[in-house]
Amino acid sequence: MKEPPDMHRRWFVLLLPLALVTLACSSHPTASPLNAARTQEAGRADSGAGGGSEENATTTARLDELAQARATGTFGHRRQAATNDATTGWAGEQVVNPNVDDWEPAVATDPHGPYIYILTTRYGQPAPCKSHCPSPYITLTVSSNNGASWGDQVPIWGVKGSKAQYDPTITVVPDTGIVYAFFLNADRHGGFSTLFIKSIDHGQTWTDPVRPNGQVSWTDKPEITTSPSGQDVYVSWNGPTGGDLWVGVSHDYGATWKQIRVVTGRRYFYAYDGIVLPDGTVMFSESSFRYTCAGSGSFNCVSSGQVWHHAVISRDNGDTWENVIVAKVPIGEDCFSFGCGEFYTGQTSVATDANGRLVFAYEGPLIDGGPQTSYVTISTDEGRNWGDATAVSFNGEDSTQPRVVGTGNGDYRLWYMQTSDGDLQKPDGTHYWNVWYRSSTDGGLIWSAPQKISDASAGAAPYIHTDPSGTTGFDEIYGDYGEIAITSAGKTIGVWGEGISYFGPGGCWFNIQT
Template sequence: MRKGLIAIATLALLFGSGSLALAIGSTDSRANQPQVAGDASSNTTARFPTNKQNEPTIAIDPVNGKLIAGSNDEQLQPPCGPGPVRGATAPANDCSFFPNVGTSGVYTSNDGTAWTNRGLLPGYSDNGGSLVSDGDPVIAFGPKPDNKGGFSFAKGARAYYANLASFATGAAEGNQAPELLAVSRSDDDGVSWLAPVVAAGGHGFKFNDKEDVWADKNPSSPFFGRVYVSWTQFRGSVFTFFGEPIMVTFSADGGATWSRPNQLSAAHNNGTVGGRQGSAVRTGPDGTVYVFWEDGDNKVGNKMVLASSTDGGVSWTRPSDIAPVRDIADPIPGANFRTDSFLSAGVDQRNGAVYAAWSDRTGGAGHIVVTKSADKGATWSTPRTVSATANGYAFFQGLDVAPNGRVDVGYQALTVLGSATTYGTGNAKVDSFYTSSNDGGVTWSAPAKVSSASSDPAASAQNNLRRQFWGDYNTLVSTDAAAYFIYTDSRTGAGCTAVDDYQHGVDGSGPATVKPAPPSVCPSQFGNTDIFVSKISP
């Protein structure tokens, strides 16, 4: 395990109406340890794309403090080129996803500093199942079902792992959706899992994507134990201009069955109303359910919105506005991985205050903003910048509210080392940062760096090599004693100038070149992106 211990005493920095100095301790460690489960040598022998992880998620057991993390994990994907899996005649530059090989990784920890790679989520095609795990993971804990039809933490907590899934070759019957949403359940903190249950399917014109999962774990809620999944559903139809509504479903029996989905937004894209993506779902202490997302309006710009339910997800309000958003640059100057401004959300379980955070470039470069509602989303405070310009171009934040009301935000930021008008090996670095508020978002601590080493985004790549790849999100979870920020990290990876040149040819910023073969022209650690967790003690 690669660990770094950082003792940070930050200088006072003015945020909002107060000046706060924060002394924190932070330890960062790799979650996908080793690179391939059960193979210690894989830390040095795994090659692209076997060494590729991104889009991490993390959750903590509220009973015993153990943690489960997950990510898009290609540890069972074969390396590029000819071999026993791709075959002797595979092109040397073929690094594509191999059919029927899953990508939903599972990692566990007792304390957030030492991690075990458990391999891929069981019950899928890798273990003889009819479904393939396709990543986009999210994890949440809730109470276990009891033997009386209710829920209780008396016997521990249940973890819910939601991810995209597709039918293995030959397993689909009839006109099935090309991408499903499935939920696995664990009652022993990720050591073992029940078989996945499909929470959202559909016909062949429905592609489900970018889901979130949440369990109501507040005993004061009338819907204690209920589990919710929200997502975007892409619909292929010339009559709706490939609509993409936000959907939600719930389970009242511990994830065994799921309700008929509710559509929370308009579906169409018609030149006035654009797309919708990046949903998040959370619950308040009174059982109110909140679903947030970014809504596109091609005439006036994008905005963050939410819908809510007071009857456990049976019926929903119409979407209401949170705030306008100006998406961050895609790509960020100095790099060429894709980006987004998907929000993160949290609810104070003491008083019901709702918080939302996202990356925004209103007025300049990317920065992280936080807004708060004290009236269940009816009104919102003016979004407040909580990142620091000196950190670089901020993106991919995570937010959570600790049981004691402390609001934690983690984010990454990119600094250009060379030129903002180009990209490639050594041109930029990415670091991870943390800030918090102990007074309901009125004042914020000076952001502190919590990654012990920087990452080169050029050490990452899509499987087709056409762009760098950093995923779509990071995640954070909080307790009274600590915050755990999980993020994509390439500190042990290496860039490849042949891939840089190829990418410049693809986007027209350089001459076209032949797609390279990483095994023969790239360093052995090319494409090695890992999952790191910073445990922060405020």
């Protein structure tokens, strides 16, 4: 759902927003499961500030890499058919647009209609308005036939006063089909605001933006969920004081908002997913880090200790919130690309079925600095208690950002990213990645054999290759997160980013079950 400050590295500038969600996958669950914590904790958060210098530098680096790749002819066109041999039961991986540099996608489906919506963060393309336009900006593409074909990619919103747009997230109101979207807006005065817009005509037009953050001066990494009617809307973000946890609540379809500071402490929070249970309970899946800064007044900080994974819960329509610690894990392997440090660590996702049974997905290593495994844990009491963790990725590979979705009676689908060839590095120090899919029909107890759904052929893009073991994969995860959804036909769609490096260029890809 987003771009946080540059916590993608152990030493970082605690100032900006560039989401740190990650992605990873695995094959056979052989790792020893970590025990899920069952304690509740009300934290505090105190240090830090908002700003855009690091984000501006990252944007500049991405634009430079894109210009160089285009100049050498290595990027900007599809080399061959994306998929020669689609995974069984899947249509085959497709890129949203082979000619552009797209980062960090989001997806939403209409549960009662054939509409699918994909958002991407687009770099290096002509601005979507005549002057003073955002770069990068958020684009939307829509399918009106459950993914059989797609419309044009168009800016979701762009007017003067927006310097840049990041962290797109989108959802469809179940009862009405109205589309809600949030994204992070870099204001011309140097701040970052969360913007809320909605569409009643399947994304053809959008309302003027509303700022759910009110007078909260700086926001990052918004994550959205809504009640079935769309009247009750909830968004979580991290705020201006050391990554403190905030929630915005609206009970009039997003017209007006109140803001609640849920946690004040020394941990920096990141929201990754949100759901509303059948009984109205609201839940966000989040993670938090503890950063220690070098010297008084210094913004050079290092993460230490453990990553905590949280379920942030309201049982009274957003008036009060609980902070339940689901698991605590060591800090995982650093990102392999230049400049992205802790890009892979600290991701979560949560899903419910029609009965309110919860599956919470997260990742973590067995030892500090080790390769991560993706796990799931289950709650049958609205998140008050969580069972022991079950590994869903392969022990010995590095895995990150599991994404889970639920429906019906115990029907859950999940994808995650995972390295290949035993987490062995290529000569340049990087790895090949793939996206793996698993499903459960018994409430998350037993999971199907993993399927590789990043099934594009080597050469389909300049970052897709075959490794020495014969496995085809992509160079680097491109985006702080990807997403998963279920269409009105009951099919799974996954979206994610692949790139040459953390700075790109790259593209947003998707695959749909047949």
